[in-house]
Amino acid sequence: MTDFLIGLSEEDATFLMRIIIGFVVCLGAIIGSFLNVCIYRIPMNQSVSRPRSHCFSCGKTILWYHNIPVLTWFILRGKCANCKAPISFRYPAIEAFTAILFLAVFQMWGNPGLFGLNTLSIPELIPFFWLFVASTVVNVMIDIDHRILLDRISIGGTLLTFVVAVAFPALHGSDVWYDGLLRSFCGALTGFGVGFVIAFLGERIFLQDAFGFGDVKWMMLFGALFGITALFWILLLSSFLGLLMGGGVLIYNRFKGYSDEQAVAIPFGPALGVTALAWLFWSNRMMRGFASVRDWVLLHDDLFMMTFIPLLLLMSGWLVFRIRRIRHYNREMMAMDEAETSLMPISDSEPTNENAHEHD
Ligand SMILES: [Zn+2]
Structure with a gap:
C-alpha cells in the first residue's frame, strides 16, 4: 500500500x-469549516467566498485567529468574541466530523484493515473520495435545514465520477477505461431508474413526496460511484434507517x-447520505454482516418469521397509516384556507416555491 515508506x-x-495523518486531520477540519459556510450560504444563493465569515448577531467580521476550526469554539466557549452571542455547537461538530471522514478516507489506503475499513488500492482516488464525503455532509445538512438536495452535487458529481472512472477504472475494479466508464454509466442509469420508480410509488403510498426528485438524482450519483449492486443495499439500509x-x-x-x-416533514436525504457514507467505508464488513444474518435467519427461520417480520410489517403499516392520515388532514385544512381566501375581495397571488427546480 504505502510504497513511499519502503526503504x-x-x-x-x-x-x-503521523505527520501525514496530522496534516489530513487539519485539512479535514479546515474543509469542514468551509462546508459550514456552504451549508449556510448556498441555499440563500450567496457567495461562499465573500464576504468573510461574520457573527450573525453583531455582524463583526471574524478575525483569522478566531477562525481556527473546532479549537476556537472551545477556547471562546461557544460565544462570539465581540458580542458574546452564543454560537451553535453544530459548527465545531461539522468541522470535527469532516476531519474524521477525511482521516477515514485516507486510512482506507494508508492503514487498510483499521476498524474494518474497506481497502482503497490507489492513492489517486483519495482526493476524489474527500470531495465525495464533503459533498455528502453539505447535502445532508442542507436537506435537514431546507429540504433541498443540490443538483451541483448529484448531477455534477455523476459527471465527475464518469471522468474519474475513465482515468482510474480501478474505481469499479477494472483495468480498462471503457469498462470502468460502462460500469459507472450503467450504475448511474440504474440509480436514476430505480429512484424514479420509488419516488413514484412513495408519493402514492405516503400521499407526499417522501422520496423526492432530489433523492432520485442523488441515487444516480451513488450508482455511478458504487455500481449497481451497491444501490440495492443502500436503498434497503436507508429505507430501514428512514423508517x-x-x-x-x-x-x-x-x-x-x-x-x-x-x-411527516422529515427528509429522506439524511438516511440516504449516512447509508452511502457507511457503504463507502464498510461495504465489505456490511456484506459479511448480511451473510451472517442470512445464515442465522435460515437456521432459525420459524422463530424469525413469527417475531421479526410481523413486527416490521406492523411498524411500517402504522407509520404509513399515521403519515397518510396527517397528510390527508393537512390537505383538507389547506383546501378550507383556499376556499376562505378566494371569498375575499382582494387576493394576492401567492408566489410559487422558488426552490422547486432544485428541491422537488
Ligand atoms: Zn458577535
Missing part, C-alpha cells in the same frame, strides 16, 4: 505517517404531545 527505517516511517428515524420522531412526538407534522 525508511521503521521509526522514520511511523514518524512520517427508524420517522418512527422514532412519531413516538417522541406522542410522548411530548407535539404535533406530528414535524415528523
Whole structure:
C-alpha cells in the first residue's frame, strides 16, 4: 500500500505517517469549516467566498485567529468574541466530523484493515473520495435545514465520477477505461431508474413526496460511484434507517404531545447520505454482516418469521397509516384556507416555491 515508506527505517516511517495523518486531520477540519459556510450560504444563493465569515448577531467580521476550526469554539466557549452571542455547537461538530471522514478516507489506503475499513488500492482516488464525503455532509445538512438536495452535487458529481472512472477504472475494479466508464454509466442509469420508480410509488403510498426528485438524482450519483449492486443495499439500509428515524420522531412526538407534522416533514436525504457514507467505508464488513444474518435467519427461520417480520410489517403499516392520515388532514385544512381566501375581495397571488427546480 504505502510504497513511499519502503526503504525508511521503521521509526522514520511511523514518524512520517503521523505527520501525514496530522496534516489530513487539519485539512479535514479546515474543509469542514468551509462546508459550514456552504451549508449556510448556498441555499440563500450567496457567495461562499465573500464576504468573510461574520457573527450573525453583531455582524463583526471574524478575525483569522478566531477562525481556527473546532479549537476556537472551545477556547471562546461557544460565544462570539465581540458580542458574546452564543454560537451553535453544530459548527465545531461539522468541522470535527469532516476531519474524521477525511482521516477515514485516507486510512482506507494508508492503514487498510483499521476498524474494518474497506481497502482503497490507489492513492489517486483519495482526493476524489474527500470531495465525495464533503459533498455528502453539505447535502445532508442542507436537506435537514431546507429540504433541498443540490443538483451541483448529484448531477455534477455523476459527471465527475464518469471522468474519474475513465482515468482510474480501478474505481469499479477494472483495468480498462471503457469498462470502468460502462460500469459507472450503467450504475448511474440504474440509480436514476430505480429512484424514479420509488419516488413514484412513495408519493402514492405516503400521499407526499417522501422520496423526492432530489433523492432520485442523488441515487444516480451513488450508482455511478458504487455500481449497481451497491444501490440495492443502500436503498434497503436507508429505507430501514428512514423508517427508524420517522418512527422514532412519531413516538417522541406522542410522548411530548407535539404535533406530528414535524415528523411527516422529515427528509429522506439524511438516511440516504449516512447509508452511502457507511457503504463507502464498510461495504465489505456490511456484506459479511448480511451473510451472517442470512445464515442465522435460515437456521432459525420459524422463530424469525413469527417475531421479526410481523413486527416490521406492523411498524411500517402504522407509520404509513399515521403519515397518510396527517397528510390527508393537512390537505383538507389547506383546501378550507383556499376556499376562505378566494371569498375575499382582494387576493394576492401567492408566489410559487422558488426552490422547486432544485428541491422537488
Ligand atoms: Zn458577535
